[in-house]
Amino acid sequence: MHVWEQVYNPLGNIWLSAIIAAVPIIVFIVLLTVFKLKGYIAGLFSIIAAGIFAVFIYKMPAILVLMSAIYGILVGLWPVASIVFAAIFLYKITVKTGKFAIIEKSISFITVDQRLQVLIVAFSFGAFLEGAAGFGAPVAITAAILVGLGFSPLYAAGLCLIANIAGGAYGAMGIPVTVPALLTNLDGLVVGRYTALVLPALSIVVAFLLIFIIDGFKGIRQTFPAILVSGGSFGLTQALVLTFLGAELADIFAAIVSLVVLTLFLQVWKPKEIYRVNREKAVDKQIKYSFGKIAYAWLPFVFLTICVTLFNLPFFKKLFLPGGLLEKLVLLFPIPGLDNLVIKHAPIVTQDAPMAAVFKLDLFSSTTTAIVMTIIVASILFRCSNKQLREIAKETSKELVSPVLTICSVLAFAYICTYSGMSSTLGLAFASTGKVFPLFSPVLGWLGVFLTGSVVNSGSLFAPLQAVTASQIGIAPETMVAVNVMGGTMAKMISPQSIAVAAAAVGLAGKESDLFKVTIKYSLCLLAVIGLVSWLLF
Template sequence: MYVWVQVYNPLNNIWFSAIIAAIPIILFIVMLTVFKLKGYIAGLFSIIVAGIVAVFIYKMPAIFVLMSAVFGVLAGIWPVASIVFAAIFLYKITVKTGKFTIIENSISFITADQRLQVLIVSFSFGAFLEGAAGFGAPVAITAAILVGLGFSPIYAASLCLIANIAGGAYGAMGIPVTVPALLTGLDAHVVARYTAYVIPILSIVVAFLLIFIIDGMKGIRQTFPAALVSGISFGLTQAIVLTFLGAELADIFAAIVSLLALSVFLQVWKPKEIFRVSNENHGDKQLKYSLGEIAYAWLPFVFLTIFVTLFNLSFFKNLFITGGPLEKLVLLLPIPGLNNLVIKHVPIVPKDTPYAAVFKLDLFSSTTTAIVITIIFASILFRCSGKQLMAITKETAKELFSPVLTICSVLAFAYICTYSGMSSTLGLAFASTGAVFPLFSPVLGWLGVFLTGSVVNSGSLFAPLQAVTAAQIGIAPESMVAVNVMGGTMAKMISPQSIAVAAAAVGLAGKESELFKVTIKYSLCLLVIIGIISWLIF
């Protein structure tokens, strides 16, 4: 079988090559923001343009381009789209059985002020789900909850995407830090400590930013003590855990402490004015339900937390890895016409390395499975009939058809960029900046997450390059790998994959451009801040 070696500088000028490599990305952004096309249409055009650039500029064989796109579509279906489908299905069970009304009232029991409800749901609970599961589930679940609480879909989705900054760097038991560290042979705990210089402070800022987005400076003035309690308890706990324990439990502990701290504080302090996003008077609905009824309504999310945490623990994952006792339950499907036929080379990797392309179908060990098990428990607990479940299935499938197309098209375009070497071209261009590299280092992580939708994948793509460049200019490699994580986290709110997930969760299919326009300004501003901090302290 023919083997193709990646080309990183096809025009013999790294910046000219980078401009060409950026065309599919720029096109995608323009089609979303200027022409306001639906996500899957913008994705389709980007696939075509990326394919043309890959074949005619990078000289990648057309069959490799095609199979890269196929691999991206498969990755879009499993695990990304499957997680979103399962998460929305679980949410709909609570709605159809009337339990969500009780959940809504239990949140109102803590506070009727919806500025503070956002801190509880999207900031603290969202970070908890991020730490336990990641991969889109936190945004999908919390955005759906906010819509149920009365927030408009665009408001709910954008707030949850922005709130995800606080926990995005340490999702799914810290793998955005541990995986890049493993790839570069660095100490994951040291990388985590470097992120502790910045992310906990940003977490505090995010708590106030969410309030500001909802109700401006008036909202910050009225809720300042509560936002301070929420933000500081979260950020301080995060910093302590990152410094002494590592990244794996940073989100879990920070979320629990902030949720408890804010809940207790709100029993002794209340804002002078109760803010609601609508004029509906909820009054004291929470008095209609007993503590037992509230606990019963929350059980699906309790089970969800337990199962996704269990499924992401090392001892459970090790059962299914190669050599583990249950390895045969994981299907590893090499992509024909692509797997190990693309060769990466220096300076992206130390020596020529075949690029694997293996689709992993882990039906018994994925986050999707954890949510499906929760759905089974919830169906039994709430005595859902077969007719109800079938109706929910049809309704969810209909709502998610367009978002799934968007997710698959975006990942197809991203995989073409990755396997063709276009992503590496962009990375090498920024790495060529020499002494000012720390200023541009977070841009690599940002680009990686924009392309792949995952801080983990961004680390896999650019962490080796970050580490090598850092060593060449005389700074700690761990610092730039940490900056890659931090820069990538700032892109989660604008990644086409994340946008599609959030839009799907709140019924905004086809309106991804509206959501993108809300989040892009915050993402770029925070990216600049990360770059300046990186340049000054590293």
């Protein structure tokens, strides 16, 4: 096939061209919010709209449009959807075998003060689950645990949604950072390091905010040392992991360290007053488990942490890179009819450059592989029957049909916008705002997550725009992609998808508006903080 050169100003006026380029995004927004269509249906119509404009306005050959969409769908399936499926499958194994009940009880016995239980469950354990699974599962699980501990459903769901800020940017093994970086051809480690300038410090603020919501300034005064230990150890670990290892491990390591450090601290320190949400309810001390039983229940998550750590060490990664001993185990599939057939040119790049389109199937070195290995180990340890495993697979598949379709449709739409040049058009238009753009940059990420419920999907929609705009105004593109992640994280607590998951988990289906009212003010305030910090730093 002949190569095709991108056109960034097809109408001769950059703002008119930008309006045309924005129409598919507007279609997605209107269908999702006004007509309240499901995410994948809105995504499908957006794919159609993007394809029409790409062919008839941008003069992109139809075969390139089709292959761009297929490429996006493939990336949506692997690694994004595969990680989510495997992680939720692992969680369900612990539930079906009764081991998750032991995990839940082990948390409640660390302290009877329920302010500190929120730090353990919603803040630290929630971040651990976010790092392993993401996509709504952490909020659903931790909210259910808090209800079991005595919190009201609305209270429990709201606290867990707010606590999710601490780990939301690095959920499902870092893919909210790595996918946008991949989409924009940037180094995921560098993008993660820029987020480390802000989010670890914000995690400490979130720890204080949770206690303030529960018990005001009195609660902060009475539990100040514990909040500092929990939030400080979490933020410091998160910053170190982001700087030296990458986003994949940021949540898991930070969560484990904060859990261990706070647990040890609470063995030598206790608050002067014990806070209970229901003061009349006696503390349940009937069931106690030995250390061996607790460790046994936690073993799969320990094994998962070891596997993911190993898989992300530089020496291990090098084995699968070109020239490495195991490079043949990584299957590379150039997308026919697309790979190197789209040419980027100035002012997006300094010199003409073809856009690669190669699907990587790393079956033996991916995060999905680490989770699958853990599933096998857990199945053997907990003696799962074949019937149980089939039931879990069927149940998980049924639950994830809609989320996976949404992920794939949004990535297909995003890849059409990227390869057609529409994202670049929007970036060039936004670049005219000059040095003020970093102030408003987080709003794009926030809007994307509000609409799609996922920092990954938000990055897929807006990371190319952020990167191009950053380049045009003379700052590192990694900074604005990082800001997109940070702004998006502030919207997870108000995303309709997150609200629906949290409400369903605690039996509040139909009362999503009540939960939205609890979280919206915190989301907007934190978004403003991210915008101001972004403007000052970048």
